[in-house]
Amino acid sequence: MSERPSRMEEVRQIQQDFRTLSEHSTDIISRFDRAMRYLYVNPVIERYSGWPREAFIGKSNAELGMPRALVTLWNERIQSVFASGRTETFEFSFPAPQGECHFEARLVPEFGEDGRVATVLGVAHDITDRTRFEETLRRTAHDLDERVKEVSCLYTVASLTQQRSRALAEVLQGTAEALAAAYQYPEITCARITVDGHTEWSEPFEQTPWRQAVTFGANNRPSGVIEVFYREERPPAQEGPFLAEERAILNAVAELLSRSLQERQEWAAREKAEAVLVRKTKELERLNAELEEFAYVVSHDLKAPLRAVANLAYVIDEDVAEGLDEENRLRLRLLRKRVMGMDTLIDRLLGYARLDRSTQEREAVALGPLLDDLLARLTIPPGFRIELQEPLPTIFANPLHLRQVFQNLITNAIDHHDSSKGSVWIRAHDDGKHWRVEVVDDGPGIPAWAKERIFRMFSSGGKPGHTGIGLAVARKIVLSHGGQIEVADNSPRGTIFRTFWPK
Template identity: 25%
Template sequence: MENFTFKKENFNKIFPFYVLLNNNLEIISYGTSFGKLYPSLKKGDSFNENFRIKRPFLDTITAKALSENVNQLVIIECRTGHDTVIRGQFELLDDKFLFVGSPWFISIEEIKSKSLNIFDFANYDPLLDLLQLLKTQEISTLELRNLLKINNDQREELKKEREELNMQSLVASANNNAIIFTTPDAKIFWCNDAYLKLTGFSREEIFGQTPVEIGNNPAIEKEALQKMIDLFYSGKPFDVEITHGRKDGSYFWTRTQGQPVYNDKGEIQQYFAMIEDMTEIKEKEEQLKLLSLIAEKNMNSVVICDRDGRIEWVNESFEQVTGYNIFELVGKKPGEMLQGKDTSPEAVAYLSRQIREGEPFNCEIVNYNKNGKKFWLQITGQALYNQWGEISRFFAIQEDITERKKLEKQREELMNSLEKSNKELEDYAQIVSHDLKSPLRSINSLMAWIREENEGTMTEQTSLYFSMIENKLEKMDSLIQGVLTYSRIDRADVNREKVNLDEIVNNIIHIIDIPSHIKVTVDCTLPVILADRYRMQQLFQNLIGNAVTYIDKPEGTVNIGHNETKAAHTFYVKDNGPGIAKENHEKIFKIFQSLVKNERSTGLGLSIVKKIIDNYKGKIWLESEPGHGTTFFIQLPKTK
């Protein structure tokens, strides 16, 4: 390979944004375009006092720190109010540090504000596309003629830049993008390490081959390939997006930019090409296309905003819900257009914080459409990132939950009304029970006085009538107490404690009146559950008492038992009584329903049982046939 010498002036044309530092990190020289960005900069200035390294972040810039960060992407910014940052690399050059980079611009206006033009950038710099657009929009006819003259002068100067290639190769070696040099007949004679890493080939395998031979792959686009070949052999610069093969048979997407290098006679001496790996960008572009396609078909509203939170795109559903068309929305922040007096400040603060920190967000918020109509939204969204891990835009899905909110409000109002009604019913039941029990107690006292005053003089028939009245009074008292109990069951449990049902049931067996011909048996040890002790007492006392009351056999049996699953307890109360016809299995749980006449029955026992079980979100059912007894099953879900 030939050796080349290098002149500062020519190097400046290819790498206009460079800075050369001595070992004390003092500025020896810098590119003319670099000087345009930082006009207050002078030779001999301290680099450390004028600039900071943003990525990788360095607290203090030292020669040692720079030595440890060569051959990697570095982002620098000015400490003195200039807002432009430069991306590039540091390279050791003898005892000096050479920084070569390119400014980071995001808009034409920013480039114009720096008074830069096309000649302030290297020919292969990606920002040339943006500058070319600026040039096309602004140059006049006179400027165009001057530009043509300058281009001709530049072409003549480029013929003298053969000696630059030695320095250019040095810089290219440190470039993150792949760089190659070829002979005029397209044979590769030099490449940097980045090209080896991207392709997987060794230098021995690459040198002497053409880029087409190295990069050929089954997915290559024939049209793009032919365009690059035609421009190459025409001696023209080229800039194409094309796939490039690897040694292992895979391939990656590239942006390949090349330009000819001339000798003193104006003949093409070699070609210089830079190959940028675009695979991740291409994949994200495809993802964005797919995301937009999905969003367009989504029934919910979808909005995509830039990194500043300004709308870039919305789907048709978003337009329909808000009443705004996409042209009215683009460039605006959703909150500026849609929030109003009933929008929660807490929700707004939450969204702002999540977006600012790049975190996912999910909340409910009140918005207003173009006509001022209020509606509720459920907003779910997240940030999208570029290849450098920086937020590029935000994506959000907005579900209209206005109807759901109306239903929730109606439900809340209904529950409040129901709670009020239940309280009124309970109060009424207590008043009624008190008012009814008072005359009953008076009648009972009168009956006792009459018996006492007429002891020994009442006929047998009169005594029978008195007993019948007393039984009726006792039944009426039980009925009143049952009504009061039934009205109170809907109240939320105040006491939830560990209740030993084995103890509860055995106490009931000893308390209630069980005729001598009936045997009540507990088949197994009953569990301890979390519940209200009084209600469990009511539940089992009613079930066992009901079974005992209706047994019509000479020898009666009542069995109580339990089964358990992971989710629930299931109890049973089984008797050998008269049984219940299938058509009456549901009827018996209704209030004041009794299928047979019995002086001790109020018609409330099973209604109370059913209401208690419903209150615990449990189930009750029975298995029974006339003449073959009845088994009641109670299932109560386990609670923690």
């Protein structure tokens, strides 16, 4: 029996994941039953149809008044998937409000528990831009009559430029050869391409006065030139011995090379940035490890003499305290208190250094129960009231560090209050991409000059007996979780600490 709820929960999760993905997809995603009625369609359909998506549910394409040819095409394909259980892929056009749109559709069978196709899932991807580009190429080929070689040149160059693994020299060499073969006199045509001082050409090559050229580049910066030469003189045409159609193909090749060059620059920049990121990450990991090791060594080296001082003070207190006057006994108590404070400071410094190591283990934490437990364990002065204002969110975080943040903020609000009585409120707001959780008090507030350094290490605001580490720890934890923390004035008095936690 325990497996079935688990299975149902798994199914619900899968359904939720599907809905989340489909609701944000730019493709049209739909589901059909055996009567070819819509069971589901995502919001993108509204942009292409002009109808609310609710109008599709429970209806077929025929009932919606779709064009007859489109209804027939979809019915045949859907029926084929139900019958064969195999995926179908096809293209179709649709008269959208913004004009004729072209799609590539893929129909996938969804099987029920009985092994039969229960529903069909459809995904239609808008290929209008690609279709228009292909149509432009077809019109060019038609306008140039039988000059299929020019279209072949464009495809060759496009293929070369789309292959990231090819060296730039190989791309330029192949483009020069394809371009020379595409002109009206390929037997006497040669081409040369220069990019940032690097040159490739077709063989045999000869530079002559009969030249047609175009510059190209990436990111609006000319960085290359394509030159086509006739090695022999030919009769005049629209541009010297060259045709206007040859100018068009030369410009098209230049555009493809520009795109390729820009993509290569972007790839190189991305790879360089990724390499820098990897190097910086490793360096940060090394520095964090060194910081932790340093903090541990410092902690060990400092705690040993501190223990000796504490033990000595204890011995003095036990053996000769009665012989000391009140002033020296006070000094002895102050010494022991400061030793304990120093010990606490070392522990907190060590914990601060180890924060980056332990923030990796995160989970969904219900903030309300966590704060209830925290307040039950904290020693709250009798005159103070801590109020949790529901609802409080669930935050994806390290639970121990989440607890530490709010413990530090609550303790800070109480310790820096100017009265023996006061109130602290904890409330939350949904900011879209973040949960904003605020800790608000009615204390004296924080001077403007102090706000700029309040999150720095050892900034205690002049309060005796405080290490000045608590807010620095809170800030480091929040930042390590991808969030932010800030301080603001509360009206009419007091302070607001705002923490922002990614959803």
